[in-house]
């Protein structure tokens with residue numbers, strides 16, 4: 375069903391009684407992202423709001439850019455409540471674009487620079503986006519060409535806005551980012567209880583799931599994160615991970631920095647050499663990393679760095695399980711306090727507290743940030759397990775969604791009738807309430823924080839004419855935690871497909887690089903469970919016993 379490109383954005387609301395109590399208790403503060411920015415501009419106009427590799431803007435400068443860009447977007451025909459895909463790398467224009475969309479009450483759709491044709495086409499179609507904002511080349515890839523191709527395929531997507539390469543013109547069929555400027559005017563006010571943007575799900579199914587987040591619910595998570603992480607106007611938060619991820623976006627992330635009137639720094643690359651230089655230049659106090667990156671930084675710092683990274687006070691690690699051995703090394707190596715973050719784009723975010731004992735910080739993933747978060751740990755029959763026992767984590771609360779965007783099938787799988795979200799994670803909770811993530815219940819592979827849906831990759835493999843069946847499973851990996859292995863059955867056993875060809879085939883279908891199977895193995899048959907289903911468990915085990 376093609377999604378309308380304008381009109382109200384439907385979503386599953388919280389039950390009225392819950393919403394009323396969240397408002398009464400001031401948890402949902404009734405403000406918007408635009409007002410949060412305007413407040414910080416009012417208080418901190420001359421303070422530095424955004425720094426990247428070659429830019430530094432004060433709050434007043436950011437505000438002026440947001441004003442001009444917002445007006446320019448309206449002049450281009452982007453209307454309130456319409457969706458606009460943002461596929462920009464970590465650079466200052468990212469911040470201006472997202473806040474300009476908030477200012478005109480349009481909804482950013484947070485895409486990642488690694489997304490390719492398959493993902494962007496699916497996201498454009500599912501969101502009904504009318505425009506996409508890209509930077510021409512990033513890491514050697516032509517994003518303008520890709521965006522133009524996707525716009526040709528998806529009828530609603532009519533405008534490609536492109537930041538040209540330095541010194542070059544914007545390519546044909548795109549609108550140069552800098553020309554999207556309009557005269558100041560009154561902008562439509564957003565409703566705090568409505569959807570502010572569409573976030574992407576880590577996903578365990580073939581179809582991308584879009585996550586509708588309201589101003590009220592998301593701002594609560596940002597403000598509460600700020601309190602808990604000690605974010606103030608002196609904080610310089612550096613987005614090291616791709617900033618569209620929920621983690622650097624809001625936990626407390628760049629939005630936390632803006633809400634506190636602090637500074638956002640954006641590093642063009644997470645590699646220690648580049649990132650450490652940025653820490654020194656912007657006097658970064660806080661950042662968030664996935665475990666493989668935390669290992670790279672830790673090892674680099676242990677070897678010794680010429681850069682002064684002594685301003686770094688808090689280093690967060692999340693997105694995937696941080697090995698205890700690594701956790702113990704991060705703080706001493708980087709000269710900062712470690713904070714583990716276990717969160718999900720659907721809502722719930724858990725933190726270790728800055729004053730927790732080392733034992734808790736180094737071995738658990740913390741506890742929910744809000745006293746209003748509710749969690750349950752259940753067995754296969756959805757019955758609560760005894761405290762301290764492993765089980766599947768369910769959650770519900772003031773900033774956890776009650777349904778995906780326009781996706782009844784996914785809702786039926788992921789939410790109980792009374793609104794609990796099935797996180798797909800297997801956890802254990804200790805008597806103090808701290809959560810340890812032990813594994814996952816769904817077919818999702820966590821490749822160093824980047825999630826891979828087994829089903830999504832299997833669907834692409836099955837499109838190969840020489841493949842009769844395919845199963846994608848996780849294989850343990852020292853560095854990334856997990857990598858992907860695809861087991862396939864040949865359509866013609868005399869003529870099995872070559873494994874290299876299969877990987878090239880998946881890449882050519884336009885999948886993000888992190889989803890290309892790390893390993894492909896052709897089998898004669900799949901092991902089966904007692905009821906004749908393919909046994910993923912046995913396939914996973916086959917990988918570990920070698």
Ligand code: OOB
Nearest residue numbers: 576620621625692693694695715716717718719811
């Ligand atoms: C974050 O969000 P998503 O939506 O990309 O992925 C959520 C999933 C969780 O369900 C869990 O399986 C895994 O990522 N995860 C962790 C973890 N943090 C996330 N598994 C073990 N240990 C951790 N610390 O990844 C995300 C969103 C907000 C803040 C931080 C991470």
